[in-house]
Amino acid sequence: MIALPSPQQLRFLLALAEHGHFGRAADACAVTQSTLSAGLLALERLLDARILDRAAGKRVVFTPLGLDLVGRARTALxxxxxIPEAANAARATLTGPLRLGVIPTIGPFLLPRLMPALREAFPDLRLFIREDLTDRITAQLLDGKLDLILLALPCTCAGADTFAVTRDPFFAAMPQDHPLALLDIIPPATLAMQKLLLLEDGHCLRDQALSACGLARGESPPGGLDDFAATSLHTLAQMAAGGLGVTLLPRIAIDAGVTAGTNLALRPIGGEGASRTLGFAWRPNTPRAAEYRSLAPLLAAAG
Amino acid sequence: MIALPSPQQLRFLLALAEHGHFGRAADACAVTQSTLSAGLLALERLLDARILDRAAGKRVVFTPLGLDLVGRARTALxxxxxIPEAANAARATLTGPLRLGVIPTIGPFLLPRLMPALREAFPDLRLFIREDLTDRITAQLLDGKLDLILLALPCTCAGADTFAVTRDPFFAAMPQDHPLALLDIIPPATLAMQKLLLLEDGHCLRDQALSACGLARGESPPGGLDDFAATSLHTLAQMAAGGLGVTLLPRIAIDAGVTAGTNLALRPIGGEGASRTLGFAWRPNTPRAAEYRSLAPLLAAAG
DNA sequence: CCAAAATGATCGATTTTATCGATTAAAATA
DNA sequence: TATTTTAATCGATAAAATCGATCATTTTGG
Structure with a gap:
């Protein structure tokens, strides 16, 4: 039988890879530097292989094999x-720590309504929330830094299992005195010819809004206002109110009052495509998938 | 930080699942029964969950959660x-134990030529060989009971990475006085109308032979001789020599003398499709994939 | 239905292992 | 060059894993 590394040794290895520093890695593992050092030496002795390149002075440099082992250690860990997650999930649903990632075009608008409902339904849930772009939180999810993410479909989040929950339609927003405000329903083709205000690149809502107007991703909006791409839906609404152009706002943002105090007129958009779908995503094979699914009704109620 | 189970505890769990008996599982782990018992109790305490159903008397019965954990333990282990495998592979290529699975239509014909070459090229390789049908050795591969399998493509071995090495063409075999023996090359369509002798179900060669004649898998051969399906290529050759019909034999079997002492005529088959491809398959992400690939030249030389 | 065998849990003793705090030697930095 | 930073090392101590023996049930055979 081959001797296996201990989970603790793998944690040491991962921490060292992350921090590049024995002392800080030891802190992250809540052990002393000598313990971490000894653990890594023991791992090298166990594997009969060099993980660290000690010729490189006192800096932490991994050998090629060491880098490979870091990845394998992450997988194994x-x-x-x-295993304990599966046991916990079997004992009680949605208790203990849950690291949730949210995208910036959902978090500020939905969480204020979702969190109280969550606290009531699952009082023992300790929710850690991190807000970032879809790409980033997806990467963190697959890395094991997050357990669950709340995002908007369609999006590119390969490698994760996605679960659609509820539709979130887009509304066209323009000043009250804008010619388009005379229409009750805005046809997508009409929108495509306007000065269209968008979020900056990286936000999935940007691509979804373009798609809702029948434009391809990367296709420049006709207004040519790319340099002024907004960094949040709040600034987007303010820019539209300032007469810079027309924009699309998701209903949850409007419900949360993103247009409050402005002179913006809101109009539904014709056709079926002008919407995004709010949903969750998790790691494939996570033992807690069933628990996560049980969050859907709460999200649907909040959306 | 969540407390993780020790690798030893997971080994105990797997051994118990496999043997269904504390004493035998303990033997398999090279520990005493008390150690294994204590280890499992410690695991249940760690996870705060019941793995074994102790209401079921002295028999070993897993709880539903326990069964789930067995699968997860296998994955984690x-x-x-x-990790040590990757370290070993980096230190020396193709040394130490290697558990090889082979299908019955390859093993008896190729191994006698392959093994001496292997021993010479990799003297420190300790090869354990297991012969069984494609389905079985594929399952054992994915279960971690085998490291590498030698099989014939195309086949259904989902979940494994396959690596084609060399073509192995089929020859039509019939008695010297059979009318078909007058042809230099046998067209596949002609074969499909003969009394076609096949291996019994489960052999991938059966399906490949049918496909070579343009027949679908499951489609009964015209002779209706299914009840006499052969259990090995040796009996298949003997049956053809006895005048029961026509059969297809792969070249490696002919080269190994499977038709020696018979009156069988061997004819190539027209077209390109009348062959199988010999190759390897291994678990995705195995650290030894590069080593396994280095076996290809030896296999090609032996085929 | 009862006695014998088998089985898994438990206990105390022993060995092994992990961790800490302090120290040292080597590098990096100023 | 002097100083600080950094990783390795050492000795002591606490924690754990494992063993052999034993106990309490359950299963099996007559």
């Missing part, structure tokens, strides 16, 4: 972590 | 084992 995640598989190991899934 | 395989990920853990990959």
């Amino acid at each position: 995640m598989a190991l972590t899934a | 395989m990920a853990l084992t990959a």
